[in-house]
Amino acid sequence: AQTVTQSQPEMSVQEAETVTLSCTYDTSENNYYLFWYKQPPSRQMILVIRQEAYKQQNATENRFSVNFQKAAKSFSLKISDSQLGDTAMYFCAFMRNNAGNMLTFGGGTRLMVKP
Amino acid sequence: EPEVTQTPSHQVTQMGQEVILRCVPISNHLYFYWYRQILGQKVEFLVSFYNNEISEKSEIFDDQFSVERPDGSNFTLKIRSTKLEDSAMYFCASSEALIFSSYNSPLHFGNGTRLTVT
Numbered sequence: 001a002q003t004v005t006q007s008q009p010e011m012s013v014q015e016a017e018t019v020t021l022s023c024t025y026d027t028s029e030n031n032y033y034l035f036w037y038k039q040p041p042s043r044q045m046i047l048v049i050r051q052e053a054y055k056q057q058n059a060t061e062n063r064f065s066v067n068f069q070k071a072a073k074s075f076s077l078k079i080s081d082s083q084l085g086d087t088a089m090y091f092c093a094f095m096r097n098n099a100g101n102m103l104t105f106g107g108g109t110r111l112m113v114k115p
Numbered sequence: 116e117p118e119v120t121q122t123p124s125h126q127v128t129q130m131g132q133e134v135i136l137r138c139v140p141i142s143n144h145l146y147f148y149w150y151r152q153i154l155g156q157k158v159e160f161l162v163s164f165y166n167n168e169i170s171e172k173s174e175i176f177d178d179q180f181s182v183e184r185p186d187g188s189n190f191t192l193k194i195r196s197t198k199l200e201d202s203a204m205y206f207c208a209s210s211e212a213l214i215f216s217s218y219n220s221p222l223h224f225g226n227g228t229r230l231t232v233t
Contacts, residue, residue: 004157037224044118045158045206045224091158101146101210101222102171105158 002027004094006106013082014114020067021077021109023092029053031097034068034075039089039108048090051075082113117141119225121207127231128197136192136228138207147190148208148222149182151175158206164190197232204229 003026013019025034036048051059051068058066063080079086092106120139128134140147149161162172164182181193190209194201208222 043204043226045208047221050221093158099171101148101163101208102160102173103150103158103222104160107157 002029002094002096002104004092004104004106006090006092006109008109009107010110010112012112012114013079015082015084017082018078018080019082019111021079021090021092021111023075023077023106025073025075025092025094025104025106027073027094027096029096033095033097034066035093035095035103036064036066036075036077037091037093037105038086039091040085040087045091049077079111084113084115087111087113117223119207119209119223121205121225121228123228124226125229125231127233130199130232131196134194134197134230136194136205136207136230138190138192138225139188140190140207140209141211141223142188144209144211144223146170146210146212147182147184148210149192150206150208150224151203152206152227153200153203161192194230197230199232202230202232 005024032053034051037045038048039045049059049061049064065078067076089108089110091108093103095103122137147164152158160173162176163170179195183191204227206227207225210222
């Protein structure tokens with residue numbers, strides 16, 4: 001069974017600053033996918049970024065980037081130039097290959113961006 | 116942008132009652148899912164559904180739960196006899212394809228239905 005751990009229940013960052021959210025996972029699989037989802041107060045979970053485990057290059061999406069360390073089973077999310085609209089819960093999620101979109105989520109990190 | 120919509124946003128029911136949570140997935144999506152989040156806990160996978168049948172389910176998804184796509188647009192989750200521990204936020208999601216395909220097909224989540232069992 002897979003587990004996903006987010007060790008930071010809450011974080012805050014000043015607007016325009018950079019923040020890094022941590023995520024570690026445990027699996028015996030070699031092929032899998034990792035995701036960061038954002039859940040704003042509207043409650044809808046929105047995909048922020050995804051990483052395929054077979055890719056060595058870290059994924060980036062505009063101001064969002066990841067630091068994927070496969071050997072360490074670590075998958076952190078960096079948000080650059082934080083904006084007020086980034087205030088949300090952030091969930092790290094794992095999916096093994098051929099798992100039919102069955103995601104295993106971490107407990108979430110509540111991020112507050114302060115003006 | 117098309118969205119997954121869920122109704123109602125909040126449902127209160129008495130223990131032992133049946134409840135049906137409704138979802139309208141994005142229209143061209145073929146894969147449908149239910150996840151739930153008990154307050155203060157992790158989001159958990161319940162079930163995935165494709166081609167009118169369950170393709171994966173977790174151990175949470177016992178005989179008290181069922182899913183159905185009664186027509187071309189709705190996707191429902193039924194809990195036959197609710198228990199206090201079924202109180203949670205229930206999220207519906209849909210995707211156009213399976214995520215491990217070469218096509219980038221993320222899950223699109225709805226806003227959730229908060230179920231309160233009293």
